[in-house]
Amino acid sequence: MGRVVVEVMPKPEILDPQGKAVVGALPRLGFTQFTSVRQGKRFELEVDGEVTPEVLAAAEQAAVTLLSNPVIEDVVRVADIEADAAATVTSQGLA
Amino acid sequence: MGRVVVEVMPKPEILDPQGKAVVGALPRLGFTQFTSVRQGKRFELEVDGEVTPEVLAAAEQAAVTLLSNPVIEDVVRVADIEADAAATVTSQGLA
Numbered sequence: 001m002g003r004v005v006v007e008v009m010p011k012p013e014i015l016d017p018q019g020k021a022v023v024g025a026l027p028r029l030g031f032t033q034f035t036s037v038r039q040g041k042r043f044e045l046e047v048d049g050e051v052t053p054e055v056l057a058a059a060e061q062a063a064v065t066l067l068s069n070p071v072i073e074d075v076v077r078v079a080d081i082e083a084d085a086a087a088t089v090t091s092q093g094l095a
Numbered sequence: 096m097g098r099v100v101v102e103v104m105p106k107p108e109i110l111d112p113q114g115k116a117v118v119g120a121l122p123r124l125g126f127t128q129f130t131s132v133r134q135g136k137r138f139e140l141e142v143d144g145e146v147t148p149e150v151l152a153a154a155e156q157a158a159v160t161l162l163s164n165p166v167i168e169d170v171v172r173v174a175d176i177e178a179d180a181a182a183t184v185t186s187q188g189l190a
Contacts, residue, residue, distance in 0.1 A: 007102075008137075009137065019138075022138065022161065026157060026161065029157070029160060029161055031153055031156070031157045031161075033143075033150055033153050034140045034153075034154075034157070035141050035143055036140075036141035037138060037141070038138070038139045039136060039137070040136070040137040040138075040139070041134060041135070041137060042102050042103075042104065042134070042135045042136060042137040043133070043135075044133045045129045045131075045132050046130050046131035047129060047130060048130055055128055061126070062121060062129070065124060066117065066124055066126075
């Protein structure tokens with residue numbers, strides 16, 4: 001059973017009121033490091049078999065037709081979630 | 096200027112009506128591969144300098160106190176977005 005992750009963010013020129021609310025709340029909780037916050041969406045799509053290139057292509061198509069609104073949002077990632085998990089370890093190791 | 100990505104998903108045992116709506120709509124658009132969909136959130140937090148281990152630790156703390164509701168959501172990733180971008184290339188290369 002494979003899983004594909006699709007990530008969608010508001011385009012940079014689009015106002016993001018949820019992100020603005022978060023960036024306003026952070027300093028009140030003592031987090032003063034962060035200068036800007038954007039909030040988007042993360043989808044996990046499950047398939048019965050392996051994540052083949054065809055499945056990834058279908059996920060990309062679904063990402064632009066259903067999971068995002070191309071006028072105001074960008075699809076920032078479509079990836080096999082297992083590779084994604086491996087990548088997380090790497091990025092935390094680098095930090 | 097560094098950016099940290101924080102990803103939050105509903106816990107597996109929690110009903111996810113947005114994901115259910117998406118999985119119902121996909122077959123109507125011709126996408127029959129996907130058996131289940133979960134919808135979560137993706138945040139991009141911007142900092143002025145580098146993404147240091149301290150910044151990542153603060154982002155993790157913010158993730159569990161403000162960006163997620165620990166009763167119904169899991170923080171699935173907190174990572175430097177540059178490492179993340181490199182990882183995306185890798186995961187698409189593997190696919």
